Structure formats: C-alpha cells, structure tokens
Amino acid sequence: MKVTVFSTKPYDEQFLRRHNQASNHELVFIENRLTSETAALAEGSPAICAFVNDELNARTLAKLAAGGTRFVALRCAGFNNVDLAAAEAHCIQVARVPAYSPHAVAEHAVALLLCLNRHVHKAYNRVREGNFSIDGLMGEDLHGKTVGVVGTGTIGAIFAGIMRGFGCEVLAYDVVENPDCLKAGVRYVSQEELFSRSNVISLHCPLMPQTHHLIDGHTLAGMRDGVFIINTSRGALIDTEAATAAIKSGRIGGLALDVYEEESELFFDDHSDHVIQDDVFMRLTTFPNVLITGHQAFFTNEAMTHISMTTFSNLADFENGRDCPNLVKAKAN
Ligand code: NAD
Numbered sequence: 001m002k003v004t005v006f007s008t009k010p011y012d013e014q015f016l017r018r019h020n021q022a023s024n025h026e027l028v029f030i031e032n033r034l035t036s037e038t039a040a041l042a043e044g045s046p047a048i049c050a051f052v053n054d055e056l057n058a059r060t061l062a063k064l065a066a067g068g069t070r071f072v073a074l075r076c077a078g079f080n081n082v083d084l085a086a087a088e089a090h091c092i093q094v095a096r097v098p099a100y101s102p103h104a105v106a107e108h109a110v111a112l113l114l115c116l117n118r119h120v121h122k123a124y125n126r127v128r129e130g131n132f133s134i135d136g137l138m139g140e141d142l143h144g145k146t147v148g149v150v151g152t153g154t155i156g157a158i159f160a161g162i163m164r165g166f167g168c169e170v171l172a173y174d175v176v177e178n179p180d181c182l183k184a185g186v187r188y189v190s191q192e193e194l195f196s197r198s199n200v201i202s203l204h205c206p207l208m209p210q211t212h213h214l215i216d217g218h219t220l221a222g223m224r225d226g227v228f229i230i231n232t233s234r235g236a237l238i239d240t241e242a243a244t245a246a247i248k249s250g251r252i253g254g255l256a257l258d259v260y261e262e263e264s265e266l267f268f269d270d271h272s273d274h275v276i277q278d279d280v281f282m283r284l285t286t287f288p289n290v291l292i293t294g295h296q297a298f299f300t301n302e303a304m305t306h307i308s309m310t311t312f313s314n315l316a317d318f319e320n321g322r323d324c325p326n327l328v329k330a331k332a333n
Contacts, residue, residue, distance in 0.1 A: 101303035148198030151205025226253030
C-alpha cells in the first residue's frame with residue numbers, strides 16, 4: 001500500500017523503514033508539514049501518516065479524500081489537530097498511537113523540573129566558561145513540597161508516582177480518579193485547591209475546548225507566589241501572554257515548557273539562521289527562570305520503536321479491513 005508520510009525527519013524515516021520490512025508498504029517520505037496546500041502530495045495514497053503539528057482541518061481532509069486517502073495513521077497520541085467530524089464526513093478513518101512511552105514524557109517533565117529548580121542550565125554554561133561561582137544557583141528541596149498534577153491518565157499517573165518517590169505531597173485534579181494514583185497516596189482535590197496549594201504544577205491533560213488556556217490570568221491569580229509550572233502536554237493549555245505577565249510579577253517562579261501554543265511554526269525545524277518573528281515566544285526565552293525544549297518529551301528509543309510498530313499495526317488493520325483498536329472518533333474529541 002502506498003503510504004505518504006508527512007513532517008518526516010531523519011529519525012522518523014529510520015524507524016519507519018526498519019519496521020516496514022514485514023509489511024513492505026511503499027513509503028513516500030515528505031519533509032513538509034501536512035496542510036491544505038501540501039495535501040495534494042498524497043494523491044493516490046490510501047493511507048497517510050501524520051504528526052502533531054500537521055493540520056488535518058476540513059480543507060486538508062477534503063483534499064486528502066479527493067486524492068483517494070481513506071486512512072490517517074497519526075504517529076502520536078494527541079489528536080487535537082484533526083477535525084474528526086470532517087474526517088468522518090469524508091469517510092476517512094483516523095488512528096493514533098495511544099501510549100507509546102508514557103515514561104518518556106513523565107521523565108522529561110521531571111528532568112525539566114529538576115533542571116529549572118537547581119539551575120542546571122545555568123551551571124552547565126558557567127562551568128564551561130571556568131566560572132565556578134555558585135552564587136544565584138540556590139534551589140529548593142523538592143522533598144516535602146506540594147506538587148499538583150492536572151490530568152492523571154497514563155503520563156500524569158507516572159509523573160505523580162515519581163513525585164511521591166521524591167517525598168512530595170501530590171494533589172491531583174482530573175474528571176475521573178485513577179485508582180493507581182489513590183493507591184500511591186495521591187489526593188484528589190478541586191482544580192481551585194490544586195492551584196492555590198501547589199508549589200509545583202504539572203499539566204498532563206489533553207487539549208480540548210474545556211482545557212484551552214486552563215492557565216490564564218484568572219487561574220494564575222489564585223496560585224502561590226513563586227509557583228513552578230511544567231507543561232509537557234499541549235501548548236494552548238497555557239495563555240502564554242498571561243504567563244509572561246506572571247513571570248514579570250514574580251507570581252510564576254519557574255516555567256518549563258516542552259510545548260508552546262504557536263509551536264507549529266517553530267518546533268522540529270532549525271531556525272538558527274533566521275530572525276524569529278514570534279515576539280511572544282522570544283520574550284519567554286529572555287527570562288532566566290524559563291526553560292524550553294522543543295517538543296522532545298516523547299523522544300526516546302523505546303517510544304520511537306513503539307510509535308513505529310503501532311503505526312504499522314494500525315495500517316495493517318486498515319489494509320486488511322480489521323477493526324483497529326486505536327481509532328479515534330468525533331465524539332471522543
Ligand atoms: P491520557 O488520555 O492517558 O490522560 C489524560 C487525562 O486527562 C485523563 O485521565 C483524563 O480524564 C484527563 N482529563 C480530561 N479532561 C480533563 C480536564 N478538563 N481536567 C483535568 N484532566 C482532564 O493521556 P496521556 O497519554 O497521559 O497524555 C496526556 C497528554 O500528554 C496528551 O493529551 C498529549 O497532549 C500530551 N503528550 C505530550 C507528549 C510530548 O512529547 N510532549 C507526548 C505524548 C503526549
């Protein structure tokens with residue numbers, strides 16, 4: 001089967017080629033993002049493969065359908081970038097990789113927190129320049145602190161367990177309680193209480209209309225002074241301009257982001273030779289207490305292997321007319 005793969009990076013090609021040996025699909029690797037302008041590149045492909053910043057809106061899906069595409073294999077868990085109602089209207093099935101390595105993302109959230117709290121990013125540069133002064137590098141013990149976890153699904157539950165191991169009190173907010181978290185001593189509270197009591201807040205819920213700008217000027221006003229906020233979930237959970245104001249006022253003491261609401265124009269590409277036009281993003285990079293990584297939380301060998309293998313399993317289900325367990329439907333969004 002011809003499968004057009006959008007937003008291809010060298011590492012995607014390497015893992016997908018490796019796991020294609022059994023299926024022997026005709027893989028067409030495209031570096032461009034999938035948008036309504038690039039959708040025509042998939043002409044004649046019954047299936048396409050897409051990633052987090054590909055734009056699967058109604059226009060793109062209409063063009064894919066006109067070119068003969070009937071299956072979208074997302075090589076990610078989140079599907080907020082897909083208009084599922086439009087996909088259904090065009091008889092295009094959409095499948096995802098529900099949990100490729102929740103440990104990878106939870107561990108990256110911990111890495112960001114530890115780095116930010118103990119100023120490892122600054123210490124690294126100081127020592128390389130022969131500056132061994134520790135002035136300004138003081139952090140806080142995490143032991144005994146209160147950590148708030150918003151969303152205790154697969155990733156949030158692992159993050160909460162790691163924080164319990166550090167000796168933190170862990171508060172959680174979710175629309176459903178996770179029994180594993182309760183067993184680990186996590187306490188469910190209202191979102192308001194979580195925001196008002198936590199020294200550290202880590203976001204692990206999906207981006208949906210209900211969670212868009214979950215952290216904004218209003219919710220920031222109810223948080224502790226100097227709160228640390230970690231977002232490895234989706235950028236638009238945070239109103240970036242409100243967060244910038246809160247960093248300037250000292251309400252936010254540390255902000256670590258692996259995702260950014262306007263990341264699709266920036267992340268996964270090398271812009272080091274260009275003048276970046278996004279002033280909101282560039283302002284964030286000027287703060288000493290903001291740490292940003294470019295959507296790499298998932299990026300481990302184990303996760304890439306799992307993504308690749310599940311993607312081929314989803315494609316095989318489609319090709320053989322079997323029920324695919326990883327389909328996402330409009331009502332679930
Ligand atoms: P999951 O579906 O297992 O868990 C999500 C949890 O959020 C569920 O328990 C759900 O009940 C909860 N939730 C839903 N609505 C909520 C609300 N309004 N408030 C609070 N909680 C709510 O998902 P997961 O696998 O744990 O992934 C979490 C998120 O991590 C994904 O949505 C994705 O956006 C993000 N992610 C990021 C990366 C990365 O590389 N940075 C990689 C994978 C996933």
